[in-house]
Amino acid sequence: MSAPEPLPGARLLFSADATVAHLNHGAFGMVPIAVQRAQQRLRDEMEGNPHRFFSVGIEERIAHVRRHLAAFVGADPDGTALVENASTGTSIVLGSVPFEAEDEILTTDHGYGAVDLAVAATCRRTGAVHRVVRVPMAPDDAEVTAAVREAITPRTRLVIVDSVTAATARVLPVRRIVQAVREQCGDRAAVHVDAAHAPGILDEPVAQLGADFWVGNLHKWAFAPRGTALLSVAPAWRDRIRSLVLSWSEGAGFPGSLEWVGAHDYTPWLAAPTGLFVLRSLGIETVRRHNAALAEYGQRVVAGALGAEVPATTGLPMTVVPLAPAVSGEPGAVAALRRRIADELGVEVGLTGWRGRALLRLSAQVYNRPEDYQRLAEGLPKLLTR
Structure with a gap:
């Protein structure tokens, strides 16, 4: 599937560090500059x-x-x-x-x-x-x-x-x-x-x-x-x-x-x-559609790179990619892996353990771009093998 078109000017509404791919909006949000x-x-x-x-x-x-x-x-x-x-x-x-x-x-x-x-x-x-x-x-x-x-x-x-x-x-x-x-x-x-x-x-x-x-x-x-x-x-x-x-x-x-x-x-x-x-100015439904489509795109790109099967999407701006069973879902291991992804790949992600399985959670917001997920897809397979 193709990624949705970016919303014009939406990225300029935020003060996010442009050197980092911020794919964990669901954790702490991102406050617009106007706010x-x-x-x-x-x-x-x-x-x-x-x-x-x-x-x-x-x-x-x-x-x-x-x-x-x-x-x-x-x-x-x-x-x-x-x-x-x-x-x-x-x-x-x-x-x-x-x-x-x-x-x-x-x-x-x-x-x-x-x-x-x-x-x-x-x-x-x-x-x-x-x-x-x-x-x-x-x-x-x-x-x-x-x-x-x-x-x-x-x-x-x-x-x-x-x-x-x-x-x-x-x-x-x-x-x-x-x-x-x-x-x-x-x-x-x-x-x-x-x-x-x-x-x-x-x-x-x-x-x-x-x-x-x-x-x-x-x-x-x-x-x-x-x-x-x-x-x-x-x-x-x-x-x-x-x-x-x-x-x-x-x-x-x-x-x-x-x-x-x-x-x-x-x-x-x-x-x-x-x-x-700010949300209403962008259009609530427009933002929802964009974010859901981008989250699904990111899920498929990253899952494809890992060879992972993914659960059906739900129309949310968050999706998950189950990592291989060899990747520990224990809290300490999950926290360490998330930090490595941030430090080595410059990508902030959500990472949790569920029933002992590590789940990669990807968020999408209007400041995200397809290349954010592509960066993760290119670097994560090698990182996980080290």
Whole structure:
């Protein structure tokens, strides 16, 4: 297949190091220059008069941004709070659900590692049990839904499901899973959607999913500064949300109790609408089509060079290439290999281990070009044989 045509001028919107092929946008994003400048103006305002910045109208400014961002993801602005990232939102959820000994928290084996760590800590604290549902590498919607449904027991209290899986770059049928949990459990079990990658690439209005909790990052695919995420909470849970940090706003209740924590740097949140402006200026659908096509092109070029078979594409701006079984999927080995690829080839990639297998994850964003993937395809086979 051929690569898509670059979007005119899109590469000039970013300050990325031109000597590096940046193929890991899904990890930390890349903040457009216009958004960097908007945030710097906010920093200048803050440092020019900190007392005024933090004491005159800041909560109203945050609420205004929250309403704007909530509308973008189709969430109820009164039931949505700005938080730093998806991990923070998930920790808030785990701290707000009342677990008893032997209660069960269900995740899939496609879940994010930091979420697993947070679940493990919750289980140590409460006596709850973490159960992991095994799902194939490239499942269809019915397979995923059936696997979750079959894993539910009378002790299930929380089901955590990814809308886009970080390690395997798959889209999971969140709405069907929520429906299955409701049919099995009623209100006995809550559903938390880890939508870290969803804002900007999926058209799934949060309010229509029916989940109890949803958290999504805007710094990955919506061009916001890092440290910008949304936590959406169903009405039945809003009075039970527990803040990780207690501050003067605790009495305000959700969402204000999560958003106002004193001398915090709020400039990423306040600059986030500029990121949406950049995305809309390029054309949201245009960006999605371009990135999905470029990610698929990159996957095929690199897989062809390695002689690897790849799972079916999903229309995402992220794809995976399974590396040979001889390449270790252990965390330390994966981290060392990723560093070697960066240092020796000048290519930043995502690299994870899944069921002991090393998976190369390739992202595509409007600043990428076909030659970025070609550079990796030319150098990676030799690097892996050394």
